[in-house]
Amino acid sequence: MTSPSQKLVIWALVWFAILILTLPIVIVVAASVTSGNMIAFPPEGFSLKWYRKILEARELRQAFWRSLQVSAICVLVSVPVGTLAGIALTRYRLRFAAALQVYLLLPFTVPLIASGIGMMLVFGEWRILGQVWPVGIACAAINLPFIIWSVSSSAAALDRDLELAAQNCGAGPVATFLHVTLPAVMPGVITGGLLMFVLAMTEFLVSLLLTDARTVTLPVQVYNNIRSIITPDLAAVSTVFIIIAFAAVWLLDRLVGLDIFLKSK
Amino acid sequence: MEFSPGVRAVDNASFDLQAGRFLTVLGPSGSGKTTLLHMIAGFLKPSGGEIAINGRPVDAVAPHRRSVGMVFQKLALFPHMTAAENVAFPLKMRRWDPRGIPARVAEFLDLVRLGGYRDRRIHELSGGQQQRVAIARALVFEPELLLLDEPLAALDRKLREEMQLEFRRIQKELHVTTINVTHDQREALVVSDEIIVMEGGVIQQYAPPLAIYRQPANAFVAGFVGVSTFLDGVASPAGMRVGGTDCAGRQALPLAEGTPVRGALRAEQISLGPAGDMLAGCDTVLPGRIADMIFEGERLLYIIDSDALPGAEIRIYHHDPTGFDLFEAGAAIRFGWQAQDLKIFKTGRKEPTGGVLQ
Numbered sequence: 001m002t003s004p005s006q007k008l009v010i011w012a013l014v015w016f017a018i019l020i021l022t023l024p025i026v027i028v029v030a031a032s033v034t035s036g037n038m039i040a041f042p043p044e045g046f047s048l049k050w051y052r053k054i055l056e057a058r059e060l061r062q063a064f065w066r067s068l069q070v071s072a073i074c075v076l077v078s079v080p081v082g083t084l085a086g087i088a089l090t091r092y093r094l095r096f097a098a099a100l101q102v103y104l105l106l107p108f109t110v111p112l113i114a115s116g117i118g119m120m121l122v123f124g125e126w127r128i129l130g131q132v133w134p135v136g137i138a139c140a141a142i143n144l145p146f147i148i149w150s151v152s153s154s155a156a157a158l159d160r161d162l163e164l165a166a167q168n169c170g171a172g173p174v175a176t177f178l179h180v181t182l183p184a185v186m187p188g189v190i191t192g193g194l195l196m197f198v199l200a201m202t203e204f205l206v207s208l209l210l211t212d213a214r215t216v217t218l219p220v221q222v223y224n225n226i227r228s229i230i231t232p233d234l235a236a237v238s239t240v241f242i243i244i245a246f247a248a249v250w251l252l253d254r255l256v257g258l259d260i261f262l263k264s265k
Numbered sequence: 266m267e268f269s270p271g272v273r274a275v276d277n278a279s280f281d282l283q284a285g286r287f288l289t290v291l292g293p294s295g296s297g298k299t300t301l302l303h304m305i306a307g308f309l310k311p312s313g314g315e316i317a318i319n320g321r322p323v324d325a326v327a328p329h330r331r332s333v334g335m336v337f338q339k340l341a342l343f344p345h346m347t348a349a350e351n352v353a354f355p356l357k358m359r360r361w362d363p364r365g366i367p368a369r370v371a372e373f374l375d376l377v378r379l380g381g382y383r384d385r386r387i388h389e390l391s392g393g394q395q396q397r398v399a400i401a402r403a404l405v406f407e408p409e410l411l412l413l414d415e416p417l418a419a420l421d422r423k424l425r426e427e428m429q430l431e432f433r434r435i436q437k438e439l440h441v442t443t444i445n446v447t448h449d450q451r452e453a454l455v456v457s458d459e460i461i462v463m464e465g466g467v468i469q470q471y472a473p474p475l476a477i478y479r480q481p482a483n484a485f486v487a488g489f490v491g492v493s494t495f496l497d498g499v500a501s502p503a504g505m506r507v508g509g510t511d512c513a514g515r516q517a518l519p520l521a522e523g524t525p526v527r528g529a530l531r532a533e534q535i536s537l538g539p540a541g542d543m544l545a546g547c548d549t550v551l552p553g554r555i556a557d558m559i560f561e562g563e564r565l566l567y568i569i570d571s572d573a574l575p576g577a578e579i580r581i582y583h584h585d586p587t588g589f590d591l592f593e594a595g596a597a598i599r600f601g602w603q604a605q606d607l608k609i610f611k612t613g614r615k616e617p618t619g620g621v622l623q
Contacts, residue, residue, distance in 0.1 A: 159339065161337045161338070161341035162341050162343065164306075164308050164335075164337070164341065165335070165337055165342075166329075166343075166354075166358075167307075167308070167327075167329045168306055168328060168329070168333065168335045168355075168403075169329075169354050169358050169359075169402065169406075170329050170330075170359040170406065171329055171358045172327075172329050176329075179343075179354070179358075183343075183345045184345070186345075
């Protein structure tokens with residue numbers, strides 16, 4: 001039971017948090033629909049002209065397309081790797097599990113600027129800089145811990161007996177994995193996959209180091225534009241990012257509504 | 266079935282089971298029952314000994330290639346599949362002709378009386394219905410052996426008793442050789458053709474239910490199956506002596522006078538009468554006092570103190586409903602028994618009879 005005064009404090013904190021978190025979003029979205037030529041809040045009038053402008057801007061469109069490619073590559077690489085690693089770390093007693101866990105967390109604990117410079121050097125050595133796909137691989141590598149955590153939490157909730165039951169039903173190791181283990185961790189895979197997509201879509205620091213004029217991704221393009229002149233079209237681009245993130249959350253909710261079917265009781 | 270692993274959880278537990286029989290392995294938690302089943306199913310390798318099904322050793326056979334159906338303790342139904350998909354799964358995995366699968370699944374859902382629930386997801390079924398799906402899944406592929414790992418333990422009493430009879434009906438209908446493990450003595454007595462009582466990984470007795478109940482092989486079995494009163498004393502020619510009191514009884518094996526022994530008396534085999542009653546037919550009659558009476562519905566349990574048997578808490582069932590409030594707590598009474606009903610065992614070492622069906 002909470003007393004009225006406790007309630008007051010809790011609700012005050014909740015509303016403060018909601019306000020702090022949503023205020024930038026509200027301001028950016030509002031600024032993007034201004035009819036003026038300056039980024040301003042409150043906006044001067046209402047128009048969608050800046051959205052038309054970003055649709056017409058070739059370099060933004062190309063950067064957006066490249067970001068989609070980066071995200072797709074990141075998901076394609078990280079989902080199989082993260083799923084297998086997440087399951088292995090939870091389900092099996094690995095000999096170096098603790099060391100492996102630390103190793104898998106390295107990309108997350110090392111500052112992004114450090115791993116970015118490292119990858120820039122390595123990719124340069126391999127002569128693959130200046131292409132889009134290595135950026136996707138880099139995003140997969142630095143964000144891998146997220147999908148591993150996501151899959152691990154699903155795998156930890158999996159009843160070990162389900163796999164024994166599958167064997168008892170005549171399923172060999174591969175069939176057991178495909179028919180029982182994988183469906184059981186699917187909520188974690190979907191969550192992790194969407195997370196990886198959004199993270200790659202918005203990844204900035206490492207992309208900045210790995211891209212050049214021909215391969216800029218959307219966040220880098222936005223940054224380049226800010227350095228020259230801040231116009232409301234950047235607010236419109238930011239709004240597009242926000243919409244993508246919301247779409248991902250909505251999709252997650254729809255898909256992991258599957259959750260109910262994938263988990264017993 | 267032959268069985269003789271040499272690990273500690275299950276120690277030298279050799280037994281043979283005839284095809285088509287329903288065997289229950291009965292024992293307290295931690296007595297090695299689940300370990301035994303996991304070895305038979307192939308999930309664990311016995312460190313010694315051999316398991317054979319229908320005469321063929323299966324030790325080298327992977328679990329998914331064994332013809333063994335298992336109902337798991339927590340059922341382990343596949344949550345992302347419907348009832349019918351769960352039952353169809355072993356048929357698909359064992360490469361049955363796909364055209365025959367739907368009919369076979371329907372037949373087995375009917376067998377467990379779930380005909381109308383084929384498209385329900387597992388979480389949409391009640392506890393009893395989930396049990397039935399698990400049974401159908403374990404039996405649908407015609408296994409040579411069915412294993413039941415205490416699947417009824419989590420159910421409430423009424424449903425559990427209903428499902429016990431269901432297990433029995435289905436087993437009789439399909440004549441499938443079955444090994445059930447449980448710690449519920451009632452379940453063991455109700456469903457089984459044969460019972461193995463296990464403790465500390467060691468087989469204490471292997472016999473049909475009636476024999477387990479009537480002729481327990483040792484004090485552990487006498488205490489685990491049924492409600493018994495135990496008397497500690499020494500062997501005497503007539504049975505045993507407790508303090509200064511002679512108690513008429515039967516020794517399981519002839520014992521030298523003075524050997525420390527433990528006697529077991531079933532609660533329903535002690536007669537009770539008012540003070541002064543001679544209790545005709547009893548070989549030993551002693552005075553006592555009602556310490557407590559516990560109403561259990563179909564019967565009344567009297568707890569008796571007796572100065573003649575110091576330290577013993579004598580428990581007597583009273584089944585006559587018209588005589589339920591015959592005695593008040595504190596009332597002086599007399600109680601007695603026939604010599605054949607006091608079973609006397611040597612104390613200390615349990616005397617397991619091993620895996621030979623008695």
